[in-house]
Amino acid sequence: MSNVSGNLFVIAAPSGAGKSSLIKALLDRHDDGSMVVSVSTTTRKPRPGEVNGVHYHFVDEATFLQQVEEGNFYEWAKVFDHYYGTSRTVIEKTLADGIDVFLDIDWQGTRQVKAAYPGVHTIFILPPSTEELERRLRTRGQDSDEVIAKRMAKAHHEMSHYAEFSYLIVNEDFEDSVANLEHIVMCQRMRRSKQQIRHREVLKDLIQE
Numbered sequence: 001m002s003n004v005s006g007n008l009f010v011i012a013a014p015s016g017a018g019k020s021s022l023i024k025a026l027l028d029r030h031d032d033g034s035m036v037v038s039v040s041t042t043t044r045k046p047r048p049g050e051v052n053g054v055h056y057h058f059v060d061e062a063t064f065l066q067q068v069e070e071g072n073f074y075e076w077a078k079v080f081d082h083y084y085g086t087s088r089t090v091i092e093k094t095l096a097d098g099i100d101v102f103l104d105i106d107w108q109g110t111r112q113v114k115a116a117y118p119g120v121h122t123i124f125i126l127p128p129s130t131e132e133l134e135r136r137l138r139t140r141g142q143d144s145d146e147v148i149a150k151r152m153a154k155a156h157h158e159m160s161h162y163a164e165f166s167y168l169i170v171n172e173d174f175e176d177s178v179a180n181l182e183h184i185v186m187c188q189r190m191r192r193s194k195q196q197i198r199h200r201e202v203l204k205d206l207i208q209e
């Protein structure tokens with residue numbers, strides 16, 4: 001167990017802007033166990049290729065609402081007619097172990113996390129245009145026309161909350177966006193370790209305060 005707690009990052013975006021791909025690319029670059037993405041619980045049905053426990057914990061509505069009652073969620077919200085929530089114990093334990101945690105959640109959940117954990121770093125991902133957003137949803141090829149239409153209709157509302165976030169990344173060139181995301185994460189890591197080292201005895205020795 002580390003004596004330096006991990007950083008908490010929220011990454012939000014309209015569906016299809018690229019947040020899951022960006023988080024995955026960043027985690028692939030840092031596969032030393034120093035950062036993880038939280039696996040949410042949802043009542044949405046799995047898409048082809050999605051694995052229970054890896055992409056989401058897929059549950060029915062009664063199970064989800066029971067977990068709400070039991071206070072198991074750090075935050076939860078209804079998005080696109082389905083419930084989504086973040087496990088409380090996983091977040092708290094992972095951060096306490098010194099591991100950085102990413103939450104891929106919507107603006108409603110972000111508000112709850114900011115209230116519970118003011119030190120959270122919030123990042124919003126924008127697509128370069130509405131047309132490109134729709135193109136990405138279509139090329140992802142995992143949602144029906146009806147679902148895509150619903151997601152596009154909600155996109156402007158989701159994007160209208162961008163100013164509630166500390167950082168903004170326009171995901172045009174994918175590699176540039178991963179580099180920007182990595183920069184934000186590394187800067188926060190350095191700030192955090194500097195803050196925590198300040199209180200250590202060893203530093204007193206080094207600078208002979």
Ligand SMILES: Nc1nc2c(ncn2[C@@H]2O[C@H](COP(=O)(O)OP(=O)(O)O)[C@@H](O)[C@H]2O)c(=O)[nH]1
Nearest residue numbers: 015016040076077079084085086104105106109
């Ligand atoms: N509040 C909240 N939102 C979540 C959670 N998990 C996923 N979401 C959001 O729910 C929305 C839909 O997610 P999903 O169905 O996977 O679609 P995708 O974003 O298009 O891949 C996205 O905005 C996610 O960020 C969660 O645990 N809490």
Ligand SMILES: Nc1ncnc2c1ncn2[C@@H]1O[C@H](COP(=O)(O)OP(=O)(O)O)[C@@H](O)[C@H]1O
Nearest residue numbers: 015016017018019020021136140171172173174
């Ligand atoms: N910068 C980019 N340029 C082109 N396509 C992208 C870019 N970023 C992501 N994509 C593609 O857009 C689609 C949606 O990305 P995804 O990560 O699933 O979005 P989200 O998690 O925000 O819903 C995927 O097919 C992904 O490969």
